[in-house]
Structures are given as C-alpha cells and as structure tokens.
Amino acid sequence: MSSKLLMIPGPIEFDPSVMAKMGQPTLSHVAPAFIESFGRALEMMREVWLAPSGQPFIIAGSGTLAMDMAGANLIEVGDKVLVISTGYFGERYAELLTRYGANVTFLQSEVGDIVPYETVESELASGKYKLMTFTHVDTSTGVLVDAKKMGELAQKNNVLSILDGVCSVAGEEIRQEEWGIDVVVTASQKAVGVPPGLALLVASEKAMTVWKNHKTPVGNYYCDWNLWLPIMQAYEARKPSYFATPPVNLIQALERSLELILEEGMDMRFARHKRLAQKFRNEMRSLGLSFIPKSAGVTANTLTAPYYPEDVNGGEFLRKVGENGVVIAGGLLPSHKTQYFRVGHMGIVNDEHIDRTAGAIKNALQVVA
Numbered sequence: 001m002s003s004k005l006l007m008i009p010g011p012i013e014f015d016p017s018v019m020a021k022m023g024q025p026t027l028s029h030v031a032p033a034f035i036e037s038f039g040r041a042l043e044m045m046r047e048v049w050l051a052p053s054g055q056p057f058i059i060a061g062s063g064t065l066a067m068d069m070a071g072a073n074l075i076e077v078g079d080k081v082l083v084i085s086t087g088y089f090g091e092r093y094a095e096l097l098t099r100y101g102a103n104v105t106f107l108q109s110e111v112g113d114i115v116p117y118e119t120v121e122s123e124l125a126s127g128k129y130k131l132m133t134f135t136h137v138d139t140s141t142g143v144l145v146d147a148k149k150m151g152e153l154a155q156k157n158n159v160l161s162i163l164d165g166v167c168s169v170a171g172e173e174i175r176q177e178e179w180g181i182d183v184v185v186t187a188s189q190k191a192v193g194v195p196p197g198l199a200l201l202v203a204s205e206k207a208m209t210v211w212k213n214h215k216t217p218v219g220n221y222y223c224d225w226n227l228w229l230p231i232m233q234a235y236e237a238r239k240p241s242y243f244a245t246p247p248v249n250l251i252q253a254l255e256r257s258l259e260l261i262l263e264e265g266m267d268m269r270f271a272r273h274k275r276l277a278q279k280f281r282n283e284m285r286s287l288g289l290s291f292i293p294k295s296a297g298v299t300a301n302t303l304t305a306p307y308y309p310e311d312v313n314g315g316e317f318l319r320k321v322g323e324n325g326v327v328i329a330g331g332l333l334p335s336h337k338t339q340y341f342r343v344g345h346m347g348i349v350n351d352e353h354i355d356r357t358a359g360a361i362k363n364a365l366q367v368v369a
C-alpha cells in the first residue's frame, strides 16, 4: 500500500470504511441488500445537496458525464445558453453544450478572478437565455464563485442554472433548493469522498419539468433521463430494475461516504473545509507564496493554487514534495501551467494532512530554491 498522502484536487484520500466497501464481494444489482444501499444513497444525496425536492441521479461515469447528462437532457438545438467561465472547466462546458446544438455565449473571467456579477446580470437581463452554467470552484485556478448570488440572478431572470460542483459539492457551502439552483453536478472522487467512477447530480423540479417538455429526443442515449429516471425511482421504491449495470461496489462505497458526511453534518463540514483551507494558506503565505485567486472573496476552500517562487523549477519541486511523502498537482491552466501548483484539501482532510503537506512543501522549497 502506498503511504504517500494524496493531496491533489481529486482523487483524494478516502475513509478506510469507504475503501472496505470496494473490496467486498460484488452483489447482484438486484440483490435486496444492494437495492437498499442504492435507495439510501439517493435519499442521502438530497440531504447532502440540501435539495429536499430534487431528483438525484447516480450513474457510472466521471464528473464530465454528470455535466454531459445535465446538458443532454436540458438542451435542444438552438437553445441560448450563457456559460460563465473562471477557467478550464468553463471552457469544457461550452464545448460540451455546443455538441447538443446550444447557441453559447461565453463569458470568461480574468485569470484568478470571477466574471463580475453586474456583467452576468446585465447579460441575463437581455431575456434571451434558457440556461446558464457556472463553475463553483474552478479546479484549474482555485477561484470560488458566489453560488447563492448566481442562483438569485438566474431565478430573477427566469433562466435555468447548472452549477458545476465537481470540486465543491460536500466541501463548499451549497444550499441547492434554498439558493434556487436547478442542477448541481459532481463526481465521486472529489469532496464526496469515493474512488473515481460515479457521476452524480441532483435536478430541481423545474429542471425536470423543462426536460419533460422537450420536443426533440435527448441527444445522448446513455444519458437520457427517460431511461434513467425510472431506474432511480425503482431503487428509491426498493424495487429491482435494470437499464445499464450500476457500479455495485462504488455505490455501496457512496452510501458509506454519504453516511459519514451526514454524521458530521453539512454545516460542520463546510466550516471544517474553510478552517483547514485558511490554515493551509497561512502556512503557504509564511513561506512567501502568493496565490492565483486575486482576493480572499474569490478563493476556494477545497483547493489552493499557489504560484511557484521565482527561480523554482516546478517539475523538480513537485518531485521533491513527492519524495517527502505527499502528492500534489502541477498547474492546469494552459497559459499559466508552469507558474503554479495545486493542492487539494477536501473530503476527510484533517489538521495532520495539512501539517504534513505544508511540511513537505517547506522542505522541498528549501532544497530546490
């Protein structure tokens, strides 16, 4: 077993009781015990997403598939969409929606900043948009968008909203229903705390109504809610069903992780992520590092993106941190790739993880500087 601490923005460190589910003998997808696990996982998603009347979906895939599922079911050819981008994953959403025939208007922030809310508001006020997407935490920059505010703007202008929460759900505060966000998508391997392989989303009643009224067939067979909604409903009703084989062990691992998340409680969980993020950034500041996000108000709590000090060779530095027992990530944004690194701190992250990571970085900087 590797003893290196995995501190990248997903996959992350997972709880041993979650990992134990991965090693259990695999049950039939219609075994009563598995039906119970799937049903409970769906019910608990509503609590974690804070979306009591939302429709949860769990399917085999990664976060990109969750983004794809939301797009495929809500977009028809010619629909006008506003994509608000704070980095790499905003560009991905624009490309993805274009495949379904969306007419995309793309608002791109400056690196390290958000698109000003006034700009979003005046664009939405044009009245032409059916849907908008925004990235809650852009994993390429560590920039955090105010999801509550975005939900308000979307509601006010009667535009459907999709939040890419792949790097935020179960880490950053999201109150999907109270904040009026229509679809919140994520993946298992980030703050939800389960190995890679699950695409997860919760859709609002409004989103489900818009989907039900679609005029043309959903443009993606595997993602079609016509095929998946009856499956989710059957598992919640504790009845056997089949469309495509669910990843049995992963879903049992998800059930366990959601239990742990709810045992901690959402408010405690949001507060812990905030506290540990601040602690880690203070450590980095004390080493003289600065960050891609331009101000505290746009800084994520699930990952940190510091610039390398001048004269530090990124590859050499990352290797040295690895030798010190901690795995962190390089830059992702093409324009700035060689200038910064990324550290994930989400899920079961604790003080000891932060201390070990900061220690490994401090030592590596002393060696390579």
Ligand SMILES: *Cc1c(COP(=O)(O)O)cnc(C)c1O
Residues within 6 Å of the ligand: 010, 062, 063, 064, 065, 089, 135, 136, 137, 138, 139, 164, 165, 166, 167, 187
């Ligand atoms: C990781 C990530 C994705 C992509 O998820 P995959 O599981 O790699 O497909 C999309 N959006 C954000 C914000 C992410 O952090």
